[in-house]
Amino acid sequence: MSPTQDLTQMTEAELLRMEREIAARHINKFPYFAVFWAFSNFVVWLSLWPLVFMGVIPLWLGFIIASLNITLSYLPSHEAQHDIIAKPGSPLRWLNQLVGHISTIPLVLPYRVAKYTHMEHHKHANDPDKDPDYATHADGPLSAIWRSLYYRQPRADGGLNAYGAALERIGRPDIVLDGVIYQLIHFGILFALAWSGYAIEAALLWWLPRHIALTYIQFYLSWAPHHPGNESGRYRDTRSFRSILGNIGSLGMQYHIVHHLHPRIPLYRTPQAYWEMKPILEARGCNVHEL
Amino acid sequence: MLTVIKTIFYLGPLIFGLGFVAPLSAQIISAAGWALPFGLTPLIAGLIIGGGLGFIAQIRGTWI
Known part of the structure; x- marks a missing residue:
């Protein structure tokens, strides 16, 4: 899947299935x-x-x-x-x-x-x-x-x-x-x-x-x-962000949204999982605009 | 036992002031070689500083 692919036309079930398939590769x-x-x-x-x-x-x-x-x-x-x-x-x-x-x-x-x-x-x-x-x-x-x-x-x-x-x-x-x-x-x-x-x-x-x-x-x-931090819910309570200290300087937290969605993905795999999931997260309306 | 622990934590700022800030202040004064007024020793000065700050933090519930 391309990181810029538009998935907004996909159904809830299709998005969830794709998200889980990506997560399974990193768990x-x-x-x-x-x-x-x-x-x-x-x-x-x-x-x-x-x-x-x-x-x-x-x-x-x-x-x-x-x-x-x-x-x-x-x-x-x-x-x-x-x-x-x-x-x-x-x-x-x-x-x-x-x-x-x-x-x-x-x-x-x-x-x-x-x-x-x-x-x-x-x-x-x-x-x-x-x-x-x-x-x-x-x-x-x-x-x-x-x-x-x-x-x-x-x-x-x-x-x-x-x-x-x-x-x-x-x-x-x-x-x-x-x-x-x-x-x-x-x-x-x-x-x-x-x-x-x-x-x-x-x-x-x-x-x-x-x-x-x-x-x-x-x-x-x-x-x-x-x-x-003014919203709750699986796709709304966390975001990705760009740190001036980079991902290492921010203790690996730039991709924290992936951690909240799939907490059993190891920290070192969250950047890769994020980029693979990004079109899905965008289709879900997640706050992933900075990164 | 629970009452003792709760009392220790309640008096935490005062205990920290006397138990840690006081000797820390005294050792900083000694290391810096500062001359103290009224013939105070570094330890007495440390106890005044640590006890004073701890007392204020105890009353206010905050160090800052």
């Missing part, structure tokens, strides 16, 4: 790079601590690498959340779960919290009452960054603070405990390092990089692909 591909990425990213971040403490690398360099590490920590877990590495019951299921749990440790985001709230986001994208990520909606990029910071404040009721309410709503308040344990351990480590004379190192290898990463992730994974 069930093992994401080798995401698995390598998960472990190497985590090991590099861990290694920064002794390297900086022993003076092998300067703290400013450790800060830059840690900011990249933590920003990159979410996506492998995201693949695991959608069972892309291995489905339940398959021999490599343990690897799927291990990637899910390990990769977001630097982000202080427990796997189960991320997974269950993310599934709610998929079910209710752009719903102000049910989408756990709704607080990232904003009029423009600067406003999106401000709201990301604002909703991370102690008594804010959106952002990550809204995840607890979402878990209670779906009947899994037990998973809130994962978040509590992660937070207590995170702050316990920060306080212990700080009172042992390593406060600046703790701030620049974990605390500040984590906030930079959360802002970047919420901007590119939540705000940009859903903006303006």
Whole structure:
């Protein structure tokens, strides 16, 4: 199918069949790079601590690498959340779960919290009452960054603070405990390092990089692909967009509409799937005008 | 136990101010070699800064 082909005359059933055929070609591909990425990213971040403490690398360099590490920590877990590495019951299921749990440790985001709230986001994208990520909606990029910071404040009721309410709503308040344990351990480590004379190192290898990463992730994974975010429905709640930082700089989110339509397509296959599906998405009236 | 955890999280800004911002401020002051007024030590200055900012954040519910 040509990317410019006009399919507006096709029926709903024909469009759906073609879309599913394209998706089927990209599903069930093992994401080798995401698995390598998960472990190497985590090991590099861990290694920064002794390297900086022993003076092998300067703290400013450790800060830059840690900011990249933590920003990159979410996506492998995201693949695991959608069972892309291995489905339940398959021999490599343990690897799927291990990637899910390990990769977001630097982000202080427990796997189960991320997974269950993310599934709610998929079910209710752009719903102000049910989408756990709704607080990232904003009029423009600067406003999106401000709201990301604002909703991370102690008594804010959106952002990550809204995840607890979402878990209670779906009947899994037990998973809130994962978040509590992660937070207590995170702050316990920060306080212990700080009172042992390593406060600046703790701030620049974990605390500040984590906030930079959360802002970047919420901007590119939540705000940009859903903006303006005033419609709901399978073909209306997400879009494709052109990022000034390209697809890699936007953490692979330029083609996020494909992910919402077929969440089990691995991240690395979404660009190809997008270009194959684009005439169908245009015929559906999707917001795919920028790319 | 639940009450203890809820209290810790409720007092989060104050605890973070004293537990992290205070030693962080003290170590930044020491590293920068800043001279402090009134004979303050970096740690006392850090506790004033961290405790003060934490107290304000505790009252306002936000650091920004």
